[in-house]
Amino acid sequence: MSEPSSSDCLFCRIVAGSIPAEVVAESEHSLAFRDVNPQAPTHVLVVPRRHVADAGELAAASADDLADVVRLASRVAELEGLARGHRLVLNTGSGAGQTVFHAHVHVLGGRDLGWPPG
Numbered sequence: 609m610s611e612p613s614s615s616d617c618l619f620c621r622i623v624a625g626s627i628p629a630e631v632v633a634e635s636e637h638s639l640a641f642r643d644v645n646p647q648a649p650t651h652v653l654v655v656p657r658r659h660v661a662d663a664g665e666l667a668a669a670s671a672d673d674l675a676d677v678v679r680l681a682s683r684v685a686e687l688e689g690l691a692r693g694h695r696l697v698l699n700t701g702s703g704a705g706q707t708v709f710h711a712h713v714h715v716l717g718g719r720d721l722g723w724p725p726g
């Protein structure tokens with residue numbers, strides 16, 4: 609369900625500034641900050657400012673906001689010097705490893721990532 613924000617959501621609190629994060633880029637509708645448990649030399653999370661549980665809900669709520677998240681992820685890759693390549697990951701559901709139920713894109717890069725992922 610789309611809501612403006614949720615006080616018990618970790619990423620809503622980061623967006624609101626009540627929990628600190630290392631912000632690397634932002635736009636009107638999205639915020640990018642470093643993951644606290646990086647899985648690659650660059651590991652940044654890009655989140656919509658609006659509270660939705662996952663990428664599918666974000667697409668349903670606002671195609672513009674989904675596009676804004678992907679655009680900001682590309683901007684992060686540029687800022688982080690990932691011209692050789694980077695990976696965008698959108699875990700959806702606990703079975704896929706989603707632990708924070710506020711939509712987010714992982715931007716990973718800075719090392720050989722390999723495919724398929726291990």
Ligand code: AMP
Nearest residue numbers: 629642643644645699705706707708709
């Ligand atoms: P996911 O497992 O796809 O839901 O991703 C959630 C990500 O949030 C994980 O990679 C965590 O390391 C990251 N994370 C959890 N708490 C914080 C925090 N306070 N600041 C930045 N990243 C966080």
